[in-house]
Amino acid sequence: MSKIQKIKGFSDLFSPESDQFQFLEQTARDVFSRYGCRELRTPIIEKTNLFARSIGEETDVVQKEMYTFPDRKGRSLTLRPEATAGVLRAYIENKLYAREPLQKLFTCGPMFRYERPQKGRMRQFHQINVEVLGTDAPQADAEVLLMLWTFLQSTGLKGLAIELNSLGCAECRPVFHDALRSFLDSLDTDRLCDDCKRRKDTNPLRVLDCKVPACKEMTKDAPCISDHLCPECREHFAAVREVLDQAELPYTLNPRLVRGLDYYQRTTFEIVSGDIGSQSAVAGGGRYDGLIEKLGGPKLPGIGFACGMERLALLLPEQEEPHLDFYLAVLDDSALNTSLILAQHLRDKGFTGEVGFETKSVKAQLRQANRKQAKTCLLLGTEEMDKGQILVKDMATGAQQSVSQDDLEQALGLQ
RNA sequence: GUGGGUGUAGCUCAGUUGGUAGAGCUCCUGGUUGUGGCCCAGGUGGCCGCGCGUUCAAGUCGCGUCACUCACCCCA
Numbered sequence: 015m016s017k018i019q020k021i022k023g024f025s026d027l028f029s030p031e032s033d034q035f036q037f038l039e040q041t042a043r044d045v046f047s048r049y050g051c052r053e054l055r056t057p058i059i060e061k062t063n064l065f066a067r068s069i070g071e072e073t074d075v076v077q078k079e080m081y082t083f084p085d086r087k088g089r090s091l092t093l094r095p096e097a098t099a100g101v102l103r104a105y106i107e108n109k110l111y112a113r114e115p116l117q118k119l120f121t122c123g124p125m126f127r128y129e130r131p132q133k134g135r136m137r138q139f140h141q142i143n144v145e146v147l148g149t150d151a152p153q154a155d156a157e158v159l160l161m162l163w164t165f166l167q168s169t170g171l172k173g174l175a176i177e178l179n180s181l182g183c184a185e186c187r188p189v190f191h192d193a194l195r196s197f198l199d200s201l202d203t204d205r206l207c208d209d210c211k212r213r214k215d216t217n218p219l220r221v222l223d224c225k226v227p228a229c230k231e232m233t234k235d236a237p238c239i240s241d242h243l244c245p246e247c248r249e250h251f252a253a254v255r256e257v258l259d260q261a262e263l264p265y266t267l268n269p270r271l272v273r274g275l276d277y278y279q280r281t282t283f284e285i286v287s288g289d290i291g292s293q294s295a296v297a298g299g300g301r302y303d304g305l306i307e308k309l310g311g312p313k314l315p316g317i318g319f320a321c322g323m324e325r326l327a328l329l330l331p332e333q334e335e336p337h338l339d340f341y342l343a344v345l346d347d348s349a350l351n352t353s354l355i356l357a358q359h360l361r362d363k364g365f366t367g368e369v370g371f372e373t374k375s376v377k378a379q380l381r382q383a384n385r386k387q388a389k390t391c392l393l394l395g396t397e398e399m400d401k402g403q404i405l406v407k408d409m410a411t412g413a414q415q416s417v418s419q420d421d422l423e424q425a426l427g428l429q
Numbered sequence: 430g431u432g433g434g435u436g437u438a439g440c441u442c443a444g445u446u447g448g449u450a451g452a453g454c455u456c457c458u459g460g461u462u463g464u465g466g467c468c469c470a471g472g473u474g475g476c477c478g479c480g481c482g483u484u485c486a487a488g489u490c491g492c493g494u495c496a497c498u499c500a501c502c503c504c505a
Contacts, residue, residue, distance in 0.1 A: 019496080074503055078430080096505080125505085130430080132499060141505060209502070220503095274504050284505090291499080298505055322505035345463065378457085380465035395463075409465070 023129070023137025033333040035140065038169060038323055039122055042142045045165040049157065051120040051144060056100035058124060062090040068099040068305060070276025072216070079127040093126035096275070097143040098302070098318055099309070105147055106311035115148035115314055122323070134293035134325045145318035150303055152253035155281040158317050160261055162297060165321075166285065171329050174296065176264065177284045179271035180251040182243050184279070184304065190242035194218050197236050205232065222270040238269045247280055254281055277302040281317065290328045297321040339426055340367035341383035345395025347373050353394050356404075356419065363423055367392075383409060390426060 020026065027035065043053065062082050069076050081093035094100055101119055104110075110117050122142040129135060144161065146154050159176070166174055182190060198214045198221060206214070207226040214221055222233055243251065258265060265283070273282050282300030290296070299319025307313045340360065344353045350373065357369045368386065370379045376393065383391040393405040398416070406425050407414045417425045 022496085079503080127504080129503065130501090131497090132501095135504075139505075143505095225501095292501085293504070295505055320505050325505065343464090375458090376463045377459095377461080377465075382465085384465040391465075393463080397463085405464095407464075412465085414464085 023131040025136060025138070030332050031327060034327045034330045035323055037330070037333065038142065038326055041168050042120070042122065042165055045168050046120045046144060046161060049118060049161050051118040051161070054101060054104060054119045054121050055123070056097070056104050056121060058094050059091050060094055060100055060103065062092040064099050064103055064309070065092055065095060068102070068277055068309060069096065073274060073276055075127065075274065079129055081126045081128055095127045096125055097121055097123075097141055097320060098145060101143070101145050102147075102306055102309050102311070102316070106306065106309055111148060111312055111314060117147045119145045119147070132293065133291040134322070134328060136324060140323040142321040142323060143318065145316060147306065147316040148314050150301070150315035152250050153257055155254045155301060155317055156257035156261065158299070158319060159258065159263060159283060162285065162319050162321070163263060166297070169326065169330065171326065173289055174285050174287050175266065177268040177271050177286060178265045179268050179282050180239065180243060180247060180280050181273065181278055181282050181300070182239060182247050182280065186242055186244035186247055187279070190237065190239050191218065193237040193242060201232055219272040223272050240269050250280060273298065273300055277305045279303050283319070287325070287329060290325055293325065295322070296325045296329070335387060336366070338367050338386050338388040339365040340390045340392050341379075341386055341388035342367060342369040342392045342394065343376060343379035343383065344370050344373050345376065345393060348396055349394045349399055352399060356394070360423070360426065365426055
């Protein structure tokens with residue numbers, strides 16, 4: 015029979031790595047809850063048009079990266095490629111805004127995009143996500159960034175940088191777009207790279223982001239979004255930066271920072287690392303005023319971010335294997351059941367430990383205890399049972415003592 | 430979607446001009462009748478990714494295919 019293997023771009027997550035994921039989620043939960051964020055869990059499948067409408071029909075994500083399929087009655091469903099759309103849908107559908115428009119929501123879980131896998135990019139990947147809905151106060155933008163940065167600091171990660179930009183709003187962005195377009199048209203387009211020739215029409219902002227030196231050189235005098243912001247957006251962005259400066263958040267302005275999803279407006283940001291390969295963004299987000307309305311909700315603003323857990327995990331040190339308080343070596347079959355019950359009592363008292371299910375040689379079981387980094391090895395056989403005693407061996411010193419079961423708890427506690 | 434690299438033991442990798450498959454680590458057993466790590470001895474473990482071709486003979490050469498991986502693109 016041929017072996018069945020996992021599908022491309024999906025992965026089985028085993029212990030050291032799954033521990034990292036757990037650590038990241040737990041840290042996020044702890045930090046975000048201090049800001050009043052509540053956890054929300056939404057389905058990983060939604061109706062396709064939710065994503066088409068929010069992310070944008072023309073984006074690469076919607077055009078060629080979604081896992082879209084008909085259900086048994088022919089309705090088009092999609093594995094979520096990002097979290098914001100689902101969270102907003104839930105916010106609107108459950109009328110959370112009716113009781114309290116301002117909602118701080120945290121969610122995490124798997125996302126799906128059909129892309130060619132590479133370092134830091136899987137088809138099933140995991141994100142930690144925060145949305146702050148119902149306010150356009152610049153202080154909310156600042157708080158979201160502080161929340162994200164505090165979370166990242168709490169994970170102990172180093173070498174991360176914050177890039178910040180404002181993309182303008184529905185008023186000023188089109189003006190900038192026109193200015194950019196006419197600038198690009200004025201260039202000797204033959205000298206642009208093939209991608210930029212295409213991007214010039216499909217996604218002009220991306221041209222500013224091109225890594226090809228020739229393109230960089232040609233666009234160095236391109237119009238800058240910051241010079242085209244309308245007074246309101248300019249004021250909003252300045253207010254955001256004022257709080258960030260007061261909080262001494264270490265960010266750099268990047269007027270060429272672009273977002274891949276259409277819904278972003280005004281404040282946008284990205285956290286980048288130089289240590290994880292070419293997929294260097296570990297988190298990204300921004301404001302999306304107008305999106306809630308676009309999804310059939312009230313006219314309320316929002317801002318949020320997503321963190322790539324795989325990318326963060328690449329930067330995390332390996333977690334240490336958890337140590338055992340005891341490993342119980344069973345010397346005779348007749349001691350097996352007693353051993354298991356004894357271990358169960360110890361676990362009830364809060365000790366961590368394992369029992370050797372198979373009565374292999376003492377040598378083999380001690381080797382096992384050593385491998386599992388147990389603090390102690392308990393040895394139980396017929397001899398010990400007759401005396402109502404159990405042998406406790408300290409694995410670090412090799413010292414060994416015979417204690418009654420009543421004293422065992424204390425003996426372990428002293429280790 | 431495009432390009433590069435790599436597929437040999439559980440892991441990391443050798444393998445000569447084509448000639449019957451190797452090491453280190455891991456694991457198991459023993460050296461020590463019921464005592465771990467270090468050391469020593471032995472052992473388990475392979476459709477050499479898969480298929481086709483060339484050849485007396487293919488891990489090795491050719492073609493195809495699949496998988497993994499890095500990069501472009503895109504993005505968290």
